[in-house]
Amino acid sequence: MGIPFTQEDKKGLTMPEIFSYPASPHLAARLDNRPIDFDKIKRSTQELSERYDYVLLEGAGGLMVPLTTELLTIDYIAQEQYPLIFVTSGKLGSINHTLLSLEAIQRRGITLDTVLYNLYPTVEDKTIQNDTMEFIRTYLKKNFPGTKFLLVPEISEI
Numbered sequence: 706m707g708i709p710f711t712q713e714d715k716k717g718l719t720m721p722e723i724f725s726y727p728a729s730p731h732l733a734a735r736l737d738n739r740p741i742d743f744d745k746i747k748r749s750t751q752e753l754s755e756r757y758d759y760v761l762l763e764g765a766g767g768l769m770v771p772l773t774t775e776l777l778t779i780d781y782i783a784q785e786q787y788p789l790i791f792v793t794s795g796k797l798g799s800i801n802h803t804l805l806s807l808e809a810i811q812r813r814g815i816t817l818d819t820v821l822y823n824l825y826p827t828v829e830d831k832t833i834q835n836d837t838m839e840f841i842r843t844y845l846k847k848n849f850p851g852t853k854f855l856l857v858p859e860i861s862e863i
């Protein structure tokens with residue numbers, strides 16, 4: 706995020722579980738022959754919550770990505786009753802992906818705090834990006850009236 710490593714980063718609090726293979730967590734854990742330590746993740750989240758006003762937990766991939774063969778990311782969010790910030794964009798296919806995700810969120814009673822609409826990468830032809838933005842904005846107003854819809858501009862230095 707363009708800031709130097711914090712003490713919490715150096716202590717491993719912000720990355721309590723790291724696996725070798727860049728894949729779905731359930732597979733990465735299996736390949737490392739080491740189950741995800743959810744207690745460790747919860748302890749780190751709790752400790753960070755005592756130090757900061759807000760703690761963001763980034764999911765690996767999308768909502769339906771398995772953490773284990775029995776637990777999907779979305780189910781972990783529901784189990785922990787975390788409010789959700791969902792990131793989407795104007796790529797072709799995004800309407801389908803977003804509305805399917807919204808169905809799954811609603812079905813599990815998860816609080817959808819915010820939808821972030823990422824305007825990156827900047828595209829020449831904004832026809833699809835603009836229509837997708839308005840479609841999702843309108844859909845949220847109708848079906849998720851309490852959810853914020855915010856645009857994320859392209860940030861030059863990440």
Ligand SMILES: Nc1ncnc2c1ncn2[C@@H]1O[C@H](COP(=O)(O)OP(=O)(O)OP(=O)(O)O)[C@@H](O)[C@H]1O
Binds near residue numbers: 765766823858859861
């Ligand atoms: N708004 C933005 N402005 C500038 N660069 C961006 C922006 N959004 C994403 N990027 C670039 O795209 C890369 C991937 O974006 P991001 O991490 O959001 O994707 P992701 O779907 O979360 O990927 P992964 O699942 O691998 O973490 C970022 O590391 C960054 O370099």
Ligand SMILES: C[C@H](N)[C@@H](CCCCCC(=O)O)NC(=O)O
Binds near residue numbers: 727728729765766767
């Ligand atoms: C390794 C990838 N970059 C990503 C994991 C994506 C898992 C996708 C699984 C799937 O949907 O098939 N990790 C992450 O978002 O941190």
